[in-house]
Amino acid sequence: MKHLPKHLRPRWRYLGVEIEAWSDAEIGRRGFQRALWAAARSLLGDPGSADADLTVVRFRFGDGEGEAIVRARRDEVEAVRAALACVAAVGGRPIGLRVRGTSGTIRACERTHLGHAPAGETGARGGPAGNERLDVRAEDGFVGATPLDGDDPTAAGDAPAGGEAGSGG
Amino acid sequence: MAPYEAVRAHPDGESTLARLALTASEYGFEGLVVRNADRASGASVERVREEYGIDAVDAVEISAGEPSAASGRVGNHRSDHTVVIVRGGTPALNRFACEEPRVDVLARPMAGEGDVDHVLARAAARNGVRFEFDLGPTLRSSGGRRVRALAGLRKLRELVADADAPFVVSAGAESHLELRAPQELRAVGGAIGFSGAVIERGLAEWGRLAARNRERRSERFIEPGVRRGRYEEDDR
Numbered sequence: 001m002k003h004l005p006k007h008l009r010p011r012w013r014y015l016g017v018e019i020e021a022w023s024d025a026e027i028g029r030r031g032f033q034r035a036l037w038a039a040a041r042s043l044l045g046d047p048g049s050a051d052a053d054l055t056v057v058r059f060r061f062g063d064g065e066g067e068a069i070v071r072a073r074r075d076e077v078e079a080v081r082a083a084l085a086c087v088a089a090v091g092g093r094p095i096g097l098r099v100r101g102t103s104g105t106i107r108a109c110e111r112t113h114l115g116h117a118p119a120g121e122t123g124a125r126g127g128p129a130g131n132e133r134l135d136v137r138a139e140d141g142f143v144g145a146t147p148l149d150g151d152d153p154t155a156a157g158d159a160p161a162g163g164e165a166g167s168g169g
Numbered sequence: 170m171a172p173y174e175a176v177r178a179h180p181d182g183e184s185t186l187a188r189l190a191l192t193a194s195e196y197g198f199e200g201l202v203v204r205n206a207d208r209a210s211g212a213s214v215e216r217v218r219e220e221y222g223i224d225a226v227d228a229v230e231i232s233a234g235e236p237s238a239a240s241g242r243v244g245n246h247r248s249d250h251t252v253v254i255v256r257g258g259t260p261a262l263n264r265f266a267c268e269e270p271r272v273d274v275l276a277r278p279m280a281g282e283g284d285v286d287h288v289l290a291r292a293a294a295r296n297g298v299r300f301e302f303d304l305g306p307t308l309r310s311s312g313g314r315r316v317r318a319l320a321g322l323r324k325l326r327e328l329v330a331d332a333d334a335p336f337v338v339s340a341g342a343e344s345h346l347e348l349r350a351p352q353e354l355r356a357v358g359g360a361i362g363f364s365g366a367v368i369e370r371g372l373a374e375w376g377r378l379a380a381r382n383r384e385r386r387s388e389r390f391i392e393p394g395v396r397r398g399r400y401e402e403d404d405r
Contacts, residue, residue, distance in 0.1 A: 020192075020346060042311055043360055081356035085349045088309040096346035098196055099353060133188065144184030144345045146191055148220055149211030 010053065011074040016067065016100040016113030017084060022142045023064035023135040025093040029056055032068060035090045040083035052076040052083070057106060058114075064135065067114045069106060077102055170373035172351040173200035175228070175254075175274075175301075175339045178209040182343030185211035189345050190221045196350035200224035200376050202252055204276075226379040228252035230276060236265035247271050251382045252375075254301075258283040267293040273378055274337055276301045279321030290332035299378065300329055302371055304354060305341030307361060319361055326363065337378070338371025 003009075021027060033056045040049040051073065058069035072080040081099055089095060103109035134149075135142045174193055178186040186201075186209045193201050206214055206227040214225040229250045233239035239255055239262060247253055255266040257278040266275040267289045275298055278285050285300070293300060302325065306318035329336050338358075342348045349357070351372055358368035384390055389397040 022346075042315075043357075078356045078359055081353055082360040085353035085357045086308055088347070094344070094346045096192065096344075096348060098350045133191070141183070143179050144188040145179075145211055146185070146187040148187040148216060149185045 013074045013077050014109040015070045015102050016109045018098050019066045020096040027061045027090045029059035031091045035087050039086040052080050171199035171376050172372035173375035174198050175202035177204045177343045181205045184344040187212040190217045190223050192345040194221050194223040202226040202228045202375050204230035230254040232256040270296040272298050274299045277303045290328040290334050294332045294334040299335040299337045302338045303341050337374045
């Protein structure tokens, strides 16, 4: 098929998304894409999903954190944001996510909203010391904590003391 | 308007208050109402407020089977906590909360068997009891459960608008992974029939409520409109 003339090509927007999960979770691009499509279909319906025309164009995930760039039609950014917010889990593993920002090109999106900033200004998650995350292994899964919680974040509660600390930030 | 969120921390949730606060502050929330402040493990509300620059609010969410039990606990907790929330979910509990001015927020009124009508909505408006629009099931459930939750939200939205009743909005997060940023909540609200302004007001209302109650609990406060001032200095 021939390239469409410029005025007929869809206008895309690229959403830079920050993703978080428990530190032992493994999440792949395909799984994330599938979860996002499912969320869009159930929230926006088939017509809404078709309008949004979602694709995950960049994906990186490891050690419980990652980022993605999601492409959508320009007029549908709010609908896509809503669908993204409804992705509660990928392959049964709960995830947290946030849209860092939107751009008109992939490159601008990487630079402005993801971890490709020249001076590491907007990118690095975790940021200054003291903002580290700890996923503490407890009997039934993890407890999310930070160094502020002291040696044993679960101490004040009824949960048994966790031992191994997963990597966080 | 500064967005606040209300969360349940470890051991009732999966993340400590500190972890929830860290994520919430990155997501752009200015405050965090802790529904189980007296049980929360790890760092304290005060410590988190200092370290993460987010206004952690000491609250209690009362979950009781019967209005009589809930009533007793409201009485016990009112003077100890900045925000008192009653978890609804049965017609009797919803009625109790709407008719009790000492209750700040009626959480999850449409969950389970819960229902609200125009009489309750007016009672809540009169008594300043805020209805909670719980976006949790919209964000994290699917199928029939979600459809019922959405239908409940719609009914509650219409009643709240009609009675001009106060309300709050929350994603009902129990871990840092369940938090969603204010912009995302706005977008989800838009997809299910809420205007952006309603979601913003609902998120900000937690903060307004906390500020008002702190003022009331401070020593200067005597009753609405009357407070201890500095008359002696001015009075010549």
